[in-house]
Amino acid sequence: MKKYCFLLIFLCLAGYYGQSQDMADMWDSTTTKNPNKHIQWFKDAKFGLFIHWGLYSKLGGTWNGKHYYGSGEWIMNQAKIPVRKYEQVAKTFNPTHFNADQWARLAKEAGVKYMVITAKHHEGFSMFDSKVTDYDIVDATPYKKDPMKSLAAAARKRGIQFGFYYSQFQDWYEPNGGRNTWDYTESKKDYQRYYREKAIPQIKELLSNYGPLGIMWFDTPGGMTKDQTRAFVNGLRKLQPQCLFSSRVGQGMGDYKDFGDSEVPPVPMEGAWESIYTHNDTWGYIERDFNFKSPKEIIQLLATVASRGGNLMLNIGPDGEGNIPYYSAKFLKETGDWLSVNGKSIYGTTAGFIPKQPWGVTTEKPGKLYLQIFTRPNNDLLLVPGCLPQVNKVYALDGGQPLGFTKKGTDLLVDLSKLKRTVSASTVIVVECKGALPAYQSQAPVTVSAAYDQNLIEAAYAKVSANAQIKSLTYSHYYGDWKHTTCVTDLTDTTDQATFTVRFADKGDYRLVLEYSCGALSAGQEGQLLIGGKTFWYRTLKTGEFNRKAPLMFIQHPVAIYTVDKPGVYKITIKPATDGTPSKPSKELFKLKSIIAVPI
Numbered sequence: 001m002k003k004y005c006f007l008l009i010f011l012c013l014a015g016y017y018g019q020s021q022d023m024a025d026m027w028d029s030t031t032t033k034n035p036n037k038h039i040q041w042f043k044d045a046k047f048g049l050f051i052h053w054g055l056y057s058k059l060g061g062t063w064n065g066k067h068y069y070g071s072g073e074w075i076m077n078q079a080k081i082p083v084r085k086y087e088q089v090a091k092t093f094n095p096t097h098f099n100a101d102q103w104a105r106l107a108k109e110a111g112v113k114y115m116v117i118t119a120k121h122h123e124g125f126s127m128f129d130s131k132v133t134d135y136d137i138v139d140a141t142p143y144k145k146d147p148m149k150s151l152a153a154a155a156r157k158r159g160i161q162f163g164f165y166y167s168q169f170q171d172w173y174e175p176n177g178g179r180n181t182w183d184y185t186e187s188k189k190d191y192q193r194y195y196r197e198k199a200i201p202q203i204k205e206l207l208s209n210y211g212p213l214g215i216m217w218f219d220t221p222g223g224m225t226k227d228q229t230r231a232f233v234n235g236l237r238k239l240q241p242q243c244l245f246s247s248r249v250g251q252g253m254g255d256y257k258d259f260g261d262s263e264v265p266p267v268p269m270e271g272a273w274e275s276i277y278t279h280n281d282t283w284g285y286i287e288r289d290f291n292f293k294s295p296k297e298i299i300q301l302l303a304t305v306a307s308r309g310g311n312l313m314l315n316i317g318p319d320g321e322g323n324i325p326y327y328s329a330k331f332l333k334e335t336g337d338w339l340s341v342n343g344k345s346i347y348g349t350t351a352g353f354i355p356k357q358p359w360g361v362t363t364e365k366p367g368k369l370y371l372q373i374f375t376r377p378n379n380d381l382l383l384v385p386g387c388l389p390q391v392n393k394v395y396a397l398d399g400g401q402p403l404g405f406t407k408k409g410t411d412l413l414v415d416l417s418k419l420k421r422t423v424s425a426s427t428v429i430v431v432e433c434k435g436a437l438p439a440y441q442s443q444a445p446v447t448v449s450a451a452y453d454q455n456l457i458e459a460a461y462a463k464v465s466a467n468a469q470i471k472s473l474t475y476s477h478y479y480g481d482w483k484h485t486t487c488v489t490d491l492t493d494t495t496d497q498a499t500f501t502v503r504f505a506d507k508g509d510y511r512l513v514l515e516y517s518c519g520a521l522s523a524g525q526e527g528q529l530l531i532g533g534k535t536f537w538y539r540t541l542k543t544g545e546f547n548r549k550a551p552l553m554f555i556q557h558p559v560a561i562y563t564v565d566k567p568g569v570y571k572i573t574i575k576p577a578t579d580g581t582p583s584k585p586s587k588e589l590f591k592l593k594s595i596i597a598v599p600i
């Protein structure tokens with residue numbers, strides 16, 4: 001039953017992600033039903049470290065004195081640097097501060113179970129000793145050593161699975177590689193020749209010379225049909241059958257699904273999958289980027305990804321001397337400190353059956369539900385909705401403090417008052433049960449409670465009618481740093497509606513705030529919010545246009561105060577007030593990100 005439920009969610013979302021992804025192209029759901037037999041370590045791992053390191057790391061986002069913003073490894077493309085100029089950077093690439101043991105030690109301290117590093121990114125430079133080309137770290141730089149050899153050994157020594165990122169299609173150095181249009185003519189390229197002469201022989205080197213690999217991480221597929229991709233995959237598999245291939249090998253193949261860069265699915269997903277995020281806003285080192293996620297943000301992201309059944313692979317970008325950015329090292333270690341105490345609630349877990357709550361998220365192991373509390377309720381009474389089997393014991397994972405609990409109908413109420421008020425990104429409570437936990441409760445209402453400063457009712461939980469849709473919107477702040485936000489879109493006519501089933505756990509007055517993005521043509525239209533037989537009216541406010549290459553701006557627009565006299569389940573419907581008329585062609589009302597319920 002449980003399996004079936006997940007599969008259903010997966011199939012529904014597969015279409016939705018298929019449409020919205022430019023990167024994570026459609027992945028074959030049959031892989032979920034017939035997984036690679038070596039997949040289990042990956043599913044249990046939950047936390048990986050991604051490392052982007054190449055010639056771009058030496059440039060650090062600056063070319064000819066000009067500062068470039070965006071993702072650092074794209075600088076050659078962004079500045080349209082000619083190959084003959086860019087290759088000169090290799091002559092200055094001498095990462096004497098690189099220390100394989102130190103990097104692997106940091107990975108271990110951070111609590112990651114696998115590590116994937118760029119062997120060759122789109123720039124085309126090989127960060128390993130390759131006989132296929134002289135454009136590699138041993139032949140073309142003063143460094144003259146192969147850092148991948150020592151790093152693979154240092155990671156493995158600490159029980160960390162080691163893998164390579166390899167850009168199999170884009171190669172801006174080679175006349176036949178993908179995507180360099182400033183030096184080479186696209187129509188003259190022979191992609192098959194590129195695969196034959198460079199990509200395949202190099203991937204074979206990686207699979208032959210660095211011991212057993214956990215992962216071969218492909219990216220941005222192109223230039224191959226489905227049959228060619230199958231032959232490519234099958235040919236490489238022979239060398240290391242246990243090595244997992246990421247879904248970005250293309251054409252629906254690969255052993256696990258990767259979402260878009262910086263994207264996490266809003267609800268649990270079946271099968272093996274991974275969300276990749278970078279620590280700041282760039283994958284390759286940029287000297288000026290200090291937007292590092294705090295330990296709290298990393299931990300909550302990790303717990304959220306785990307609560308949906310996936311892995312988080314977090315990226316860092318060492319500089320051209322081989323130094324890991326100060327805050328990456330510091331914040332990763334602090335993440336590891338939390339994991340050393342709370343790792344049981346992450347590693348080896350599966351998705352929690354309870355959807356996101358105002359206090360946080362859940363993960364599971366057989367007979368155990370882990371409550372990841374990001375926000376402690378003001379009244380110290382934690383509401384866990386969802387029909388748990390017989391509960392034997394409830395306690396804090398850190399320290400083991402037993403906690404009182406009562407069953408009330410289908411709810412479990414946990415008394416947190418005995419729990420010390422410590423500062424933690426996520427305080428984990430273990431609920432030990434007798435018997436199997438229920439299947440994911442996809443139909444459960446979104447909980448709203450007066451015990452929190454605010455309650456989020458997110459777009460992913462909407463039921464939409466007529467032409468309304470739930471979409472993951474992709475946009476970027478800078479060159480290539482993708483962001484994703486799930487929104488309800490296409491609320492154009494009065495029949496296009498988004499309805500949320502919400503359980504108000506406490507009576508009281510609630511301010512209802514709409515969080516949306518609204519372009520110029522959409523602005524000024526009238527909308528309605530319907531709840532408990534009441535209609536609230538508002539006129540939409542302009543925030544700006546949706547443009548893939550710009551930030552997507554949201555406004556928080558308070559539109560109602562609703563008084564809940566009786567706790568219970570309510571429906572909130574969001575819809576346009578009027579249909580478009582010929583004089584004013586109807587546009588969607590807005591892109592709705594969430595409704596925020598604020599107890600007054």
Ligand code: H79
Nearest residue numbers: 023052071073074219220261276283479480481
């Ligand atoms: O390695 C990291 C990125 O470099 C890589 N994937 C992660 C893991 C990646 N490759 N391609 N993309 C991400 C998509 C980026 C496309 C863009 Fe552009 C680059 C958007 C803006 C700059 C190409 C050039 C499309 C528009 C301009």
